[in-house]
Amino acid sequence: MSTLPVFERARIADGGPAPLYLKLKRLVIDAIAQGTLADRDAIPGERDLARMLGISRVTVRKAFADLVADGVLVQRRGSGTFVAPKTGRIQLPLSRLTSFTEDMRLRGIETFSDWLDRSVALPTPEESLVLALSPGDKVIRLHRLRRADGKPLAIERSSIPHRFLPDPMAVETSLYAALTERGLKPVRALQRLHAVALSKGDADLLGLPEGSPALFTERVAYLTDGRVIEFTRSHYRGDSYDFVAELHLAAGS
Amino acid sequence: MSTLPVFERARIADGGPAPLYLKLKRLVIDAIAQGTLADRDAIPGERDLARMLGISRVTVRKAFADLVADGVLVQRRGSGTFVAPKTGRIQLPLSRLTSFTEDMRLRGIETFSDWLDRSVALPTPEESLVLALSPGDKVIRLHRLRRADGKPLAIERSSIPHRFLPDPMAVETSLYAALTERGLKPVRALQRLHAVALSKGDADLLGLPEGSPALFTERVAYLTDGRVIEFTRSHYRGDSYDFVAELHLAAGS
DNA sequence: CAGTGGTCTAGACCACCGA
DNA sequence: CGGTGGTCTAGACCACTGG
Helix, strand or coil: HHHCHCCCCCHHCCCCCCCHHHHHHHHHHHHCCCCCCCCCCEEEEEEHHHHCCCCHHHHHHHEEEEEEEEHCEEECCCCEEEEEECCCCCCCCCCCCHHHHHHHCCCCEEEEEEEEEEEECCCCCCHHHHHHCCCCCCCEEEEEEEEEEEEEEEEEEEEEEECCCCCHHHCCCCCHHHHHCCCCCCCCEEEEEEEEECHHHHHHHHCCCCCEEEEEEEEEEECCCCCEEEEEEEEEECCCCCEEEEEEEEECC | CCCCCHHHHHCCCCCCCCCCHHHHHHHHHHHHCCCCCCCCEEHHHHHHHHHHHHCCCCHHHHHHHHHCCCCCCCEECCCEEEEECCCCCCEECCCCEECCHHHHHCCCEEEEEEEEEEEEEEECHHHHHHHCCCCCCCEEEEEEEEEECCCEEEEEEEEEECCCCCHHHHCCCCCHHHHHHHHCCCEEEEEEEEEECCHHHHHHHHHHCCEEEEEEEEEEEECCCEEEEEEEEEEECCCCCCEEEEEECCCEE
């Protein structure tokens, strides 16, 4: 077994207080991102790694279990642990769902936004709950009508805790760009989606008859520390928008 | 702490050779399916449970970790472990490739199928294209009405190359089970979904008015060697289904 | 405050794989 | 055969939640 500077004791001992298995996960992900570890590369055995890093094997296994669940590593009993081969497309962390902007840009379609609301407001009970607001906290509302080729495609209603983004007018086109400038990058999100019939008001905005089918999505985005940064509800025209997802076989069960 | 016959030592000691944490998972899932455990019910503490079952706390935690990942349980630090509340809609994971039947069972929902079509047929041009069929190849059609609690939930139309599954009658309840028996396990799939208004025929099958909103999905599943094994189009009732996705943002961008 | 889940340790035995 | 991952144990300390 070689020294493998990637997995030196120091790389995990310092760096502030954080669970060891999370530090190890980050170590592996960064090494892959930087090319130090390539596709199908072998990772040292769990016992070796534990010894090298000065932690217990159980902790190594916990980190590896997460990384396998995320599709970053693959494990073969009796053989070893390896960097998962890429399936053709970029998929650094994993399971990505294409977003409005990305998807449209991919198709070479230029998109525009009309602001329906861009204000500071008192939160609704739902916003308070989802954004984990304290009493008295305010929210920023960013409601937009998304258009492409002059045709309305979607209504997007985002709420952000006021303390994260004091001025709603700071958001010009991309909410995520505005957040990133402030060092508030969402790293994880949960999205729920289902089909609904459009209300009269939303149907008018999208230029459709009342009751037309639409894809309704609710997304909650989180920062690295687990705080909720964004709550967005969107209505996509059923006839104009496709969501695409890549599914992987569940590893554990 | 009460005795809770659900979690008696005997329930996990016998029952053949299998990992203890898998036995415990099954125990919890079955209890929810049978109504012994209901929504939001508290599960005994990890230490209590370990003592009651005569296993270690780490093993209990491993089982619980899986169940939390599957959305069956929720855990709150300092508070306890609880049966995940049902959200009114059935939640389907968008990033994991799962069997409908198994996924519903995991949530304690018993499902039934009415066959609409189960035959060998000549492929449509679309089927030929998607399944990469050679001229003369036939397909198996498996069209089903999915029901739960007597209520129609979804229409599912699967096409499988005839050479993979000679006899359509071999599929009793789970298509994936039938495929797996033949060593044909899908490992990856691409799924497209959008909102549609139901046609008269489909609306009738689902017991809804014509034009009701539904989630339409098209899924193409692949074997490890990249061959297409399955092409499935489904219509899910808009009022009964949530698709849930966990999104990760690329580290670089 | 007592009880909870979250993390971590240092062992152990097993089934499997490849040389 | 030795090395691998897969499972399991019996402890321990921490941060958090609730009454």
